[in-house]
Amino acid sequence: MKNVKNFLDLVESSKQCIDLLSAKRFFRAYCPTSELIEKALELSIKSHEGQNRKTGHPYIIHPLSVAGYIGFLGGNEESICAALLHDTVEDTKVTLKYIKQEFGTTVEFLVDALTKPIDKDVDKIKIKELTFAKLTSNASKDVRVLVIKLCDRTHNLITIGAMIPKKIEEKCRETLSFYIPLANRLGMNRIKLVLENICFQYLFPQGYKEVSSFIDEHQNEFQIVLNNYILKVEEILMKSGFNKEDYRVEKRIKEKYSIYLKTQRKGIKIHELSDILAVRIILPKKSDCYHAMGLIHEHFTPEFKKFKDYIASPKDNGYQTLHTTITNQINHTIENQIRTFEMDQSAKLGIAAHWRYKNSGEINETLEERSISHKKYQKTFQSFYKTDSLDQIDEISIFTPDKKKHKVQKNDTLIDFAYKIDEVLGKNISYGIVNGKKVPPIYKLNNNDHIKIVTSTKNSIKHSWRYAVNSPKAKQYLEEAYLHELSKINILIVVQIFSKIFDKSGDYILEWINENRLLDKYIKSSLSIESIKRLIKFYIFSKISNKSLKKTLIKRYTLTPQFISNLVIYSNFNVTKTSIAHCCHPKVGDEIVGFLDSKNTLEIHNKLCSFSKDNLKNNLKNVCYTNWKIKTINQFEILLPLKDNSSDITKLFELLSTFKLAILKIKTLENFNEENLSYILLEVNYSEVSNIKRINQKIIDTFSNIKISEIRRDRRGNKKIYLPKKETSIFNWSI
Structure with a gap:
């Protein structure tokens, strides 16, 4: 099988795989050989013997093609093995335990991450949600x-024509909105x-x-325009000292x-578009x-409004290129993308370019280089995964004091914007x-805002900003700053x-x-009591020889350990009571530290509040390692119909009091649904109890028309409501 040089040709080439023999030839053309790969x-x-695809071809063509894609992209041994085995657990009798035993924990993790969750009690839509959640979490x-x-989805789509129309639409919409x-x-x-x-x-x-018809109709005209323009560009470059072998010019529609x-x-017809050529x-x-x-600007007429310097300010996904649009001598508009060979590889293949790239374009990268590039894109994806939506985000325009127009994402x-321009500015x-x-810096930008950023010589970053920002770049910088500061505080806590x-x-x-050299091993951004105990033991063993x-x-x-309310305190001091600091108001789940006063009262502070920093630096009060007993807040909404008498409300309050559940909020809802009934809505905190299911069942058994749903909040505190499984509500829960 002919070896190809770009991914688009590779996909076309894979369409020729119609049986095991041709699929193996495709696989061999792009994948290295090793004992582990041969075993996979x-x-x-x-495992797939006897299985066929919707096209009627043997199923084995699919995993071999996907593995071929991964091999072409420069995937290592583990990635290729996982690609070969990605459907075995889902569609055959092979188990994850067997994969771990034969291929190791990394291949097992990758295969598991690519396997759909199985739950017979859940409908297809929910299975898809669980699949996406599992995929993005593991990614x-x-x-x-x-x-x-993505390689799996690519190969599935090139044979999608064999499916029924409804299934085709479903898969395509899923791809367009998610993949x-x-x-x-x-x-x-x-x-x-x-x-x-x-x-x-x-x-x-x-x-x-x-x-397609428009492009076919004007194909010859477009090619003539592009060819003439390229000849002129190459002439300009060579006259200016560039050697022919040092650069490459590509044309495209x-x-x-x-x-x-x-x-x-733009709401226009296709023939009205001016920027089709590039x-x-x-x-x-x-x-x-x-x-x-x-x-280019010297010899042609540039459209400065369309100039973008993505080399100085790369896109969030690492894309770097100069974009400039010009009008040639015969009034054709042509977009120019100018970049280095390395940027070109990165623009086309993203993370995979860092697996493959050398000046020769060969798959030849050291393990250290692979590790560095992998971590870089890992952070990019982690930031993306933490965003609220996986849909593409709309852009808005803002203006800086120099009257320059900038595109930013909606909700930025x-x-x-500051981090987009420059890290120092951010x-x-x-x-x-x-x-x-x-x-304030967390002001949400609106379309056509005229903005000016005022800086300070003091580092004025507030770590709560990381919950307010929208772009992956700002999230990454603020998260790194937060973890760095937290590490410094943890060191001070251990020292004290x-x-x-x-x-x-x-x-x-x-x-x-x-x-x-104990900092990285034991004192990380998340300091645990186990780490402190191990450090104490290590210190004693390093100083004392007598067993x-x-x-x-x-x-x-x-x-x-001492347990008070929802706190667990590790100390040899006797703590009589605790209080929550008014200066920083730490919430359940925050990183906290306790300071003991002369009356043995422990005051709980956020680790990063100014009081904590001053006390730890100056050794003003005794420090106790403190953590939350329950780190998540379990909250539920209870919706009860209001009848002519109020006995149900009284009964409900008595029941909640019996279980020691704290009522956080009460609201009455008039004419709430189609039946024009009125309801009482309660937000209830279950954080102090462990038997949540039994309590909720007792409440449901007591009141026939009551509805209970779980409240979950994102990192910004926005409320999201989740109904119990198999329950369909007639109510609007996004209150």
């Missing part, structure tokens, strides 16, 4: 999950284009036909789906890109002036606790920690 290949063939731990899934935004976020533009064009063809057949979307957004100028160095752009804040933002009014226990100075303890004395000291210095 053998298991995949044996936030290892982004290879998503790369394999394409994910491919875009990881910068995997080639996969994105394949998926978009297939979905376009089936979901909007009339639009696809119109665009823009993608059909992209053209269709522009006609829809060239890509690929050069060795970043400085060459700016030089070439200057030459002033901080998001770190030093103090406040903003929007439309002449002073606003050890100083009190062993009667040593803080400097002495810190020196001991650094000498033994019996070691045992005595370990027993003496064991921190004893």
